[in-house]
Amino acid sequence: MEEFLSLIIEKYNYWIYITLMMIGLYAMIAKNNLVKKIVGMNIFQTAVILFYVSTGVKKGATIPIIEHGHDVAHQAVRAADYINPLPHVLMLTAIVVSVATLGVALAIAIKVYHRYLSLEEDEILEQIRGL
Amino acid sequence: MSEHYPALLVILPLLASFFISAAGWLRPVYCFPLAVAALGSSLLVSLGVLGDVISGGPVSYWMGGWPPPWGIYYRVDYLNALVLAVVSAVGFVNLIAARPSVEKDFPEKAGPFYTLYVLFVTGLLGMVATGDAFNLYVLLEIAAITGYALIALGKGRAALSSLHYVFLGTIGACFYLLGVGYLYIITGSLNMEDIARLLPPLYDSKVVTVAFAILMVGVWLKMGFFPLHAWLPNAYTYAPSPVSSLVAPLMTKVMVYVMIRMVLTVFTVDFAFLVLRLNEVVVWLAVIAIVMGSLLALAEKDVKRMLTFIVVAEVGYMVGGFWLGNQAGFTGAVLHILNDALMTLCLFLAVGNIVHVKGDSRWESLPGLFRTMPWTMGALVVGALSIIGVPPTCGFFSKWYLLLGAIQGGHYGFLLALLFSSLVSVVLFFRIFEIGFFEPFGASHGSAHGEGGPAIQEAPLGMLVPLWMTALGLILVGLYTGEIVGRVIRHAVPGMML
Numbered sequence: 324m325e326e327f328l329s330l331i332i333e334k335y336n337y338w339i340y341i342t343l344m345m346i347g348l349y350a351m352i353a354k355n356n357l358v359k360k361i362v363g364m365n366i367f368q369t370a371v372i373l374f375y376v377s378t379g380v381k382k383g384a385t386i387p388i389i390e391h392g393h394d395v396a397h398q399a400v401r402a403a404d405y406i407n408p409l410p411h412v413l414m415l416t417a418i419v420v421s422v423a424t425l426g427v428a429l430a431i432a433i434k435v436y437h438r439y440l441s442l443e444e445d446e447i448l449e450q451i452r453g454l
Numbered sequence: 455m456s457e458h459y460p461a462l463l464v465i466l467p468l469l470a471s472f473f474i475s476a477a478g479w480l481r482p483v484y485c486f487p488l489a490v491a492a493l494g495s496s497l498l499v500s501l502g503v504l505g506d507v508i509s510g511g512p513v514s515y516w517m518g519g520w521p522p523p524w525g526i527y528y529r530v531d532y533l534n535a536l537v538l539a540v541v542s543a544v545g546f547v548n549l550i551a552a553r554p555s556v557e558k559d560f561p562e563k564a565g566p567f568y569t570l571y572v573l574f575v576t577g578l579l580g581m582v583a584t585g586d587a588f589n590l591y592v593l594l595e596i597a598a599i600t601g602y603a604l605i606a607l608g609k610g611r612a613a614l615s616s617l618h619y620v621f622l623g624t625i626g627a628c629f630y631l632l633g634v635g636y637l638y639i640i641t642g643s644l645n646m647e648d649i650a651r652l653l654p655p656l657y658d659s660k661v662v663t664v665a666f667a668i669l670m671v672g673v674w675l676k677m678g679f680f681p682l683h684a685w686l687p688n689a690y691t692y693a694p695s696p697v698s699s700l701v702a703p704l705m706t707k708v709m710v711y712v713m714i715r716m717v718l719t720v721f722t723v724d725f726a727f728l729v730l731r732l733n734e735v736v737v738w739l740a741v742i743a744i745v746m747g748s749l750l751a752l753a754e755k756d757v758k759r760m761l762t763f764i765v766v767a768e769v770g771y772m773v774g775g776f777w778l779g780n781q782a783g784f785t786g787a788v789l790h791i792l793n794d795a796l797m798t799l800c801l802f803l804a805v806g807n808i809v810h811v812k813g814d815s816r817w818e819s820l821p822g823l824f825r826t827m828p829w830t831m832g833a834l835v836v837g838a839l840s841i842i843g844v845p846p847t848c849g850f851f852s853k854w855y856l857l858l859g860a861i862q863g864g865h866y867g868f869l870l871a872l873l874f875s876s877l878v879s880v881v882l883f884f885r886i887f888e889i890g891f892f893e894p895f896g897a898s899h900g901s902a903h904g905e906g907g908p909a910i911q912e913a914p915l916g917m918l919v920p921l922w923m924t925a926l927g928l929i930l931v932g933l934y935t936g937e938i939v940g941r942v943i944r945h946a947v948p949g950m951m952l
Contacts, residue, residue, distance in 0.1 A: 348625070351621050351625070357617060360621060364620070364621055364624050364625075367624065367625065367628055368624065368628055371628050371631050371632055371635070374632065374635055375631075375635050378635065378638070378639055410635075410638070413588055413644075416588075416592055417591075417631065420592065420595045420599075423595075423599050424595070424599060424620065424624055427599050427602050427603055427620065428602075428617065428620045430603075430606075431602065431603075431606045431613050431616050431617045431620065432617060434606060434613040435613045435614050435617060438610075438613060439614075447614060451611065451614075
């Protein structure tokens with residue numbers, strides 16, 4: 324039990340991202356309303372972003388900006404003093420992608436609404452079967 | 455100039471899409487010529503790269519001059535040079551054929567359509583050319599997002615189908631991203647060759663196994679590999695015909711390429727085949743995909759929808775052929791990427807012509823088509839023979855290699871699945887030919903077999919010429935299979951499979 328607890332506490336960032344991801348997946352599968360599904364999709368994407376960002380963290384490190392003082396500039400940079408900026412930079416791109424996906428999904432949802440006058444999936448499927 | 459080809463391949467259409475978008479607002483007449491110029495030049499560039507690779511071996515390109523582990527790195531070798539040429543050729547031919555139906559179905563959306571079209575091809579070309587795992591994700595999403603928008607242009611259920619595709623496509627892309635994330639945690643690199651260099655001591659690590667599993671599921675979801683194919687038939691059926699004939703031949707094939715690239719270059723063959731020993735399982739999955747795709751196709755009464763299930767079965771061919779893990783299987787899989795892109799293009803273009811003239815492609819609109827649309831149906835016959843695998847067409851040769859691979863690998867389940875699917879294809883297509891050829895018209899044409907018969911009612915020349923170029927391409931590629939395999943594919947086979 325103790326081992327299990329320490330496993331959760333030590334790697335809590337992974338547990339949080341998995342939980343968030345499953346919430347998103349659940350919403351995408353189980354929700355009936357298309358907008359709720361889209362929100363679930365966005366939570367799913369955000370979970371991956373959180374995962375990446377959390378991998379850049381180092382204990383006791385600071386933000387990766389090197390000071391331009393006269394005495395600091397020529398000293399060697401110790402990587403352990405700075406958090407890893409690369410995952411954060413990657414996630415800037417991923418955030419843009421997820422915004423674009425969200426935008427396209429919402430636009431398509433509007434198109435669906437104009438056609439079926441509903442965003443509830445069961446009502447839409449009923450209309451399709453009725454046709 | 456020629457050393458910048460790998461970058462130009464992606465940058466030319468990317469920049470052109472901005473101009474096409476602007477032209478859509480100001481002078482919509484310029485959209486189509488701009489798109490033709492953009493994709494035509496990337497076709498020339500990709501053929502140039504292919505020539506360079508054949509004559510001088512793989513080509514590398516450092517974006518902005520940054521050396522590989524840090525900068526974005528494009529690498530074109532024997533495998534992706536071929537896929538690049540296929541992608542740009544299919545994109546270009548289909549663009550020419552798209553014009554009449556765009557003008558008929560949604561003339562007011564011509565600007566956005568051509569912009570999205572060119573961006574989609576940009577994304578695919580980038581995915582194929584890049585040697586950077588994260589860059590591949592970004593380009594994957596460019597292709598996917600433009601693909602969703604293109605599919606949603608269709609009528610009826612298109613929007614809903616596209617939305618389902620958005621959900622599943624996003625899950626697939628996120629899984630890919632997550633897999634790359636795990637690889638980054640364990641190796642600290644995003645460059646494919648660099649990861650491959652750092653991985654061997656870590657093969658026992660669970661992180662690498664998890665990365666591999668997540669990544670493969672993501673890629674399979676994107677390519678519509680059988681149990682994960684649910685989004686594919688509806689999305690491809692309800693999309694406007696110029697979009698289906700673009701997305702159906704390219705998206706699945708490029709994802710198969712991504713799978714091969716990930717296994718070959720990133721995880722290496724040793725890891726996938728010797729450490730994980732996944733080959734047997736995946737080949738059986740492919741067998742199920744082929745059989746189920748063929749059976750589901752039998753149940754359809756709409757040519758376009760039937761073709762989408764054939765696409766599902768064909769994905770099984772390529773995945774299975776690659777995972778057989780021998781030289782013949784690998785050659786068959788890569789050759790089938792080329793052939794299947796052309797066959798699917800030919801069939802979807804033919805169906806696009808039928809939809810353009812008749813309004814839909816259900817069984818009911820087929821009778822008498824051989825008389826009213828002889829050119830379209832002629833090309834459909836060539837495409838169908840290629841899917842079935844009749845010798846002069848290219849479909850025969852890739853199927854031959856796949857069968858050879860199955861025999862060499864001793865995998866008789868895959869062998870039987872291939873033969874079964876070929877027989878089912880015979881039934882599928884000859885049913886169409888029978889309806890189109892022998893079934894009489896409705897009551898109004900009671901004397902159809904009399905003199906003259908109904909007048910010819912063909913699709914416009916702008917659609918027939920690309921269709922017949924593709925149909926002749928099928929035969930030409932078939933005749934030159936030996937050249938293609940000997941000069942290009944043979945060099946792409948990894949050492950372990952020889």
